[in-house]
Amino acid sequence: MRRFSRIKSSEIGHTPGDLHGVEKNGESEIELIRYNSDNYIRKKIKIISEEFLHDKNYVSWINITGIRDVEVIKKVGKLLDLHPLTLEDITNTRQRPKKEEFENYLITIIDILSYNGDYIQSEQVSLILTENVVITFQEAEGDDFDPIRRRIEEGKGQIRKRGSDYLLYSLLDAVVDNYFKILEKTEEQLEEIDRNVVSEKAGPETLELIQSLKQEIIFLRKNIWPLNSVFSSLYRIDFNLINKETDYYLRDVYDHVVQLMDEIEVIRDMLSSMLDVYLSNKSNKMNEVMKVLTIIATIFIPLTFIAGIYGMNFQYMPELDNQLAYPAVMIFMLIIAVLQLIYFRWKKWF
Amino acid sequence: MRRFSRIKSSEIGHTPGDLHGVEKNGESEIELIRYNSDNYIRKKIKIISEEFLHDKNYVSWINITGIRDVEVIKKVGKLLDLHPLTLEDITNTRQRPKKEEFENYLITIIDILSYNGDYIQSEQVSLILTENVVITFQEAEGDDFDPIRRRIEEGKGQIRKRGSDYLLYSLLDAVVDNYFKILEKTEEQLEEIDRNVVSEKAGPETLELIQSLKQEIIFLRKNIWPLNSVFSSLYRIDFNLINKETDYYLRDVYDHVVQLMDEIEVIRDMLSSMLDVYLSNKSNKMNEVMKVLTIIATIFIPLTFIAGIYGMNFQYMPELDNQLAYPAVMIFMLIIAVLQLIYFRWKKWF
Amino acid sequence: MRRFSRIKSSEIGHTPGDLHGVEKNGESEIELIRYNSDNYIRKKIKIISEEFLHDKNYVSWINITGIRDVEVIKKVGKLLDLHPLTLEDITNTRQRPKKEEFENYLITIIDILSYNGDYIQSEQVSLILTENVVITFQEAEGDDFDPIRRRIEEGKGQIRKRGSDYLLYSLLDAVVDNYFKILEKTEEQLEEIDRNVVSEKAGPETLELIQSLKQEIIFLRKNIWPLNSVFSSLYRIDFNLINKETDYYLRDVYDHVVQLMDEIEVIRDMLSSMLDVYLSNKSNKMNEVMKVLTIIATIFIPLTFIAGIYGMNFQYMPELDNQLAYPAVMIFMLIIAVLQLIYFRWKKWF
């Protein structure tokens, strides 16, 4: 009952194309991985030298962590001839996932989601693809790309044999695969609700869990729906930076995105169906309680009235003196009670 | 209240194009059916020999049961020159139904649904069409394709006279026809609910049945909606593997898929309408119960108060000594009760 | 609360293209109407002779009633060179409305709806258009086409001067016009609900009527929505069997179909709005009942308590001996009751 993204006003109303990192002197780390089918280099660097950006013998992956270091980002922008809006998009962390083609490069912005204890955290990553370089900008260091690093290092799969477009695919695929892990957790919680919702244990905390899952799903939808248009156009574009062969792979990621959206819709439907079950269960229980009150009250109210009559202090109440009156009244009361019970039973009230 | 598909984390985050069967050494069975209008061969084989893959005099149907035997699948991949992603799709059993064209083959992935006692089970089947071969990969042995086998054996219909594309159509048609059987069961349950929902018998178990049908329909929708895009593109594609004449047949299957989607939407609408009926019936009944309480309580509470007054022990209550007081009070009470009854009747409360 | 179409399993899983009429030896009747602007022939025939199928001087309308007589249908298929799937579509009575073009003919399948006492009945009719012949296949004899027969006989309107495509249009128009009659009945019931729903008379049977209309509308939607795609493509197709002039008429039918869909959506909206009215009326009434209980109980419960106090048998209750105590208590009670009434009035509870 607590997670939704706030737009920070510090990021509104700035000069377009201006870099407006909140802390302009934040520090960043640059990691360089260069490889071809034979060689592999991985090192931390301070400055990106122009030479290996144009060395076509290698695929270079430059991962920049910390997007607050405006100087570095400006330098990268100059080196790669990036559009001012691109630089702005990279540093503005409340971006909607998107994909934009420029003449000499392609930028993809996507959110990495992760479970941070109880709630889902989102971190923006920007990926720039040029002819033989992929540059990734991350807000903070994460481990989502570690499997890719390992795969490059070990030369497993096709990654070492292919170009920068395949590297871009691998990174995007890693991010999207990660979404499935998030959904898996959501579905575990859904199963837990499903087990509890009809049982005696279902209480306000079940309702709270349903509502909090609902908000989680709203949050996930917001992050995953834009991916549809990102990927649906990605694999179809006639863009010389992306190989026809890599297209098959991007289409595969797109299929995964569509599957994610399907799963989210299914979870939404399930949640609203579970809310219905919970609410009608609650109301069923309440009705049961009310019925008991009704039956007991309806039986005893007339009887108490009769007792009240013979408790009156009138001088002349002939019945009072009759020796059989007391048992007769008691039997009369019993008959009334039994008749009522029969009536209620006949009406199927209990 | 129990069925939804979980994404298995064991299938996430692997190297793309890698075969990641959960039990890599699972065993598979290969059945080969070869036929033309004159001849028919059916046998279990161990190895798929390249020769009959290219023998254009026969149509070959290779049915591989058990997709965990990675070695076999790799061999098939090599023999038919399948894309790594295709192999991955075949073994990844949580695939969304899809259709993909490659240069030399067409792959269709679809779910076979079956009622396993109480709930619907889904099994993935992948169908690969090449020039004169159809290869089907099934998770487990099923009997959905038996009518096709019989039809080939007996030479009934056109199947023996036509090519591998007609075989593909026949198999897909069998799967889609099977969905109607599932829907038929669902509609039987719907009719049962329909009979019960207004009757006295409608209790929590009716609600549970409605909710469980709702989840079933959510599950069916998830499996059947993707078929729309699979089949709508299938019969329109300009693909040399599929004969123009077979197009008519595929269009027919597509019509069936559209009809399935129609039926599902109708069932959804019916279910939500029945839930409305159930809930307002419940609440009607509860209201009836409450009204009885109200009427009885409202009649007797004032009477009991009057009895209470004459039960007070004040020394000086002149009425108590009057001989007519007792019958007078009794008559007064009766009048009050009757007036109330008239009022309630006039208000149409009962 | 009872009408929805069941898929018959006897019609699932058959050999595609095979004729699987439930009673293969059912009997059919064939009626032939031949006309041009000068002549008119109408007779029952046993066998369709090839000669008048190709006689371009006449327009021939062959109406076949009873689609279970497989032999006749097979013969027609052979005579007109129909596709096996077409024959299957004609005999499979659970077809979705559709339109399909073949090289030499056009088939339109549509449902004739009629009120059978209380509920809507649907009967499938298939219309095949060739150059100068229209063949109609009906499940059972109906009177929907009688106005057309009369119009041909009397030579009213343009029908005798025009070709088979105009005849096809006239028949389709008659079917669609008939839908308006069904909707008219539905709207009459809607008006009846509208009159009752706010009145005192609105009871469970009003709810039942709303729900049953809802199901009727679900049923109608299912039958009418597919017509949209049937007719929207029908008048636009570049099909040499249909005259450009007839296009205007088909566009007119299409407009009627769109209007039907509009009306259905309006009725749906009205129904759900009426359900809202009904439910809040019910709950309003219940609240009124509860309020009376509350007010009476809340007034008398404290008074009864006071009476109870002075009914206690304590030896030393000084008030009891005071001569003014009884009237004083009575006045005190009256004051309490009046104060409560004033409070409730001030709170606008009654």
Add this chain to the structure above:
Amino acid sequence: MRRFSRIKSSEIGHTPGDLHGVEKNGESEIELIRYNSDNYIRKKIKIISEEFLHDKNYVSWINITGIRDVEVIKKVGKLLDLHPLTLEDITNTRQRPKKEEFENYLITIIDILSYNGDYIQSEQVSLILTENVVITFQEAEGDDFDPIRRRIEEGKGQIRKRGSDYLLYSLLDAVVDNYFKILEKTEEQLEEIDRNVVSEKAGPETLELIQSLKQEIIFLRKNIWPLNSVFSSLYRIDFNLINKETDYYLRDVYDHVVQLMDEIEVIRDMLSSMLDVYLSNKSNKMNEVMKVLTIIATIFIPLTFIAGIYGMNFQYMPELDNQLAYPAVMIFMLIIAVLQLIYFRWKKWF
């Protein structure tokens, strides 16, 4: 709670293209307005003479009131060479708004809405545009076109300088502008509801007003939505009867239609939000009432029980003889009541 359009069965099932006015001998009035930038003639005529239909020096506007006079309409049809379906559309007053192009003319059918006391009335108007003539067919005399008449007479604006297409635009614009007046009334009622819905005064009549506005909006939607397709295609068509310059004006009307649809959707949303407010207000009030009952009953029921105990007539009840018993019991009762009040307060029940 009363307005929706009934389809009249008298208008169903007729011969297509036949004129089926309900009262064929109804009378019609014909008004002729002819103008160019210099001259202006306005007169009632009996017969439309062919000569001024083709006199290109003037723009002629022929307004025919009363569409039941079949003879006149047939004559007009002959004079202008109208399609039989066009004549049918003009006389069939339950037409959906539409626009149809023929070779020599363009017909637009649209509804004029007006508030007739309490409810919205709809009247159909058909507008036919030929090269230099606009013919309008109205069901009954209305004043919607009066401003246009005045503008022509006074030569205000551009109307006298332009052709018949601009006249058509002016008439359509007048009709659409009129819709805004209807919506304005609806919004006034909406504001009234908005003022009442949270106040004490909100009663069943507020609910009724909400529901009746809802039905009004359903009715308006049904009439205005088809205009979208009418106007969206109108300004884009490559139709020699409509000047490129007039296109700008028609686009402006289209913008108004889109704005109308926006407003209607907003009102729909507002209404359903107000219904929510009303219902939760009602239920809040009811809850308040119930709480008072609960609190009073819960306090006095135990006290009455205690009083009942000491009202029992047992011979041996030692407390009864104790002189302090009466005040002690009274204090005990007080303590119980106070404790309950504290508990309820702590629970925030009041």
Add this chain to the structure above:
Amino acid sequence: MRRFSRIKSSEIGHTPGDLHGVEKNGESEIELIRYNSDNYIRKKIKIISEEFLHDKNYVSWINITGIRDVEVIKKVGKLLDLHPLTLEDITNTRQRPKKEEFENYLITIIDILSYNGDYIQSEQVSLILTENVVITFQEAEGDDFDPIRRRIEEGKGQIRKRGSDYLLYSLLDAVVDNYFKILEKTEEQLEEIDRNVVSEKAGPETLELIQSLKQEIIFLRKNIWPLNSVFSSLYRIDFNLINKETDYYLRDVYDHVVQLMDEIEVIRDMLSSMLDVYLSNKSNKMNEVMKVLTIIATIFIPLTFIAGIYGMNFQYMPELDNQLAYPAVMIFMLIIAVLQLIYFRWKKWF
């Protein structure tokens, strides 16, 4: 619970193309800003002279505040050769946001939203782009464009180096950025609701806040949705007034609009989810209250009845004389109470 736009009837039904400002003699202020990379002039002017409209060395921004001064607007119209409909659109302040291209200029109409104390105010601004001039028409003086003025004055960013199309972009970007500020306020309120809705404090004022936010969102949607079509077409148009380079910037604004729509949908979903939480919380609380009544009433009603029995004044009630009767009855009552408590506990009623 109070804001929605009323259509003013004073603006309906006028002569098309006529300027119908409510107060035709309202006064307007004209501010002129002219700049190129070297020079910058800003001054208030009385008359727009034709000369600088065609001086291609400068970009001119003419900001006209107060659109009621019909004379000024007419003069501008003449000077720039604006279409009559454009002039009408500028002065009609209830325009839907839109964009229209004419041969020699482009007009964009958009709403500036601002928080005026408690509710959102909307002010219409029209922007006309010609070759080297941007003219903005504002209803009242606002400060939304101040940052742009400053940026031009200080020569920050690219604005001084680029043409009038970039100026148009900057102004539109400022307006759209401002929407984010509005949404930010809305989200702050949403967070406040989120904090309160489950707590004890949630009362009718929480409900009112939810409903008022809902109406705010309806209002925002109405203003922001049309922007989608405005901007989606703006950056794609093949319009010689807009530079290809500026297209990138307009695409960026479009992305922001899409993000705005996403945020609005998320807030809508959150609000309806919070309403659900609020309502089920309320009903939970009510149920708790009712349960206490039920339990206390159900326990004491039978006990009071027993006490009533022994309060009867029959002559012959043998129990009354038994010395143990009183304690026995008391113990009997206790047992009944305890049994009931155990039963309720077992039923998990408390």
